[in-house]
Amino acid sequence: DIQMTQSPSTLSASVGGRITITCRASQSISNRLAWYQKKPGQAPKLLIYEASSLESGVPSRFSGSGSGTQFSLTINSLQPDDFATYYCQQYNSRYTFGQGTKLEIK
């Protein structure tokens, strides 16, 4: 099975700042990589699919890049609502999530 290694596990940033989360696949997954935002008590929300496509309704400050085995999620101009946990997921061969990155307010 494909393993997804996400880093960092926690991240502190300020409102208005910029962050990047990385995700590495144990083997090539082409561009079949999604990013989700998860808040306590809520279902995950799809942000990015096919590594770099922005889901409808998601603010443009979210962006994704990468292909093969290396991927990243960048959030520009952090807003208070962005502080949450973020997961990558590969859907090239079955489905695997990364361990998650908790984004905290500095």
Place this chain on the structure above:
Amino acid sequence: EVQLIQSGAEVKKPETSVKISCKLSGGTFTAYYIHWVKEAPGKGLEWMGLVDGQDGETVYGPKFRGRVTITVDASTDTASMELNSLRSEDTAVYFCTTGSGDFVSPYRFWGQGTLVTVSS
């Protein structure tokens, strides 16, 4: 738009079973694959398996194979997930989810989650 409505919270004793349902509305049930995802306290998201809404074919994740059964009832647009031989580590919120209707698809639509508590 597709909506997924799950059954309510459950409290179960160890070694028993739990069955959670997930009803799809706003779309053609047989066009979708319904997946189940586990979120244990303090843990991440874990894919459990999926079922084809058209023919009931299933694929299970390696960690859950043998202990989970996912079924569909197309007459009621409902998928169900049964987990057997419950243990404390099964205490979690379980989500049903689906994508665009393709077998390979990210998850656009999610149920509200069902909390399962395993306690003696």
